[in-house]
Amino acid sequence: MSAGWSLYLIRCNDDTLYTGIAVDVVRRFGDHAAQGRRCARYLRGRGPLRLAFAVEVGTRSRAAQIEARVKRLSRADKERLVRGELGLNEVAGS
Numbered sequence: 001m002s003a004g005w006s007l008y009l010i011r012c013n014d015d016t017l018y019t020g021i022a023v024d025v026v027r028r029f030g031d032h033a034a035q036g037r038r039c040a041r042y043l044r045g046r047g048p049l050r051l052a053f054a055v056e057v058g059t060r061s062r063a064a065q066i067e068a069r070v071k072r073l074s075r076a077d078k079e080r081l082v083r084g085e086l087g088l089n090e091v092a093g094s
Contacts, residue, residue, distance in 0.1 A: 004080040005063035007070065009082060012046035019070050021063040025054045032083050053082045058093075066092045 008025045010032060018040065022028035022056040029051050031038040043049060057063045069091050072079065080086035 004056045004058050006054055006087075007063055007066050008055075009069055009070075010043065010052060011050045011052040011079065011082075012043065014049055016046070017052065017075070017076075018042055019067055019084070021057075021060075021067045025051070028052045055088060057088070062092075069083050069093070 003023050005021055005023055006018070006025045007021055008021070008029070010029065012018060017031075020028065020040065029049070032040060032043050033047065033049050034083055035047060057066050066088070070081065073081070073091065077086055077091075081091065083089070
């Protein structure tokens, strides 16, 4: 059985937040931080990057659903999520 999927948010140097999902957040963050071929296009040139938030959410399907919901949140709500003032259950609707 594979590891569970996680949702993560990366804070860019311009203070924007990038949302993604991965099985291995540390490895994926390394891909982004290296700014190489495996870096998300949005993150290129926006370093240095910081991992602002990460939480395991279960299956890939659930992770993708939560990622889509988080991407639709306002910036203020994403900041609340990072600070722990907004629960993932409130976002995920479960």
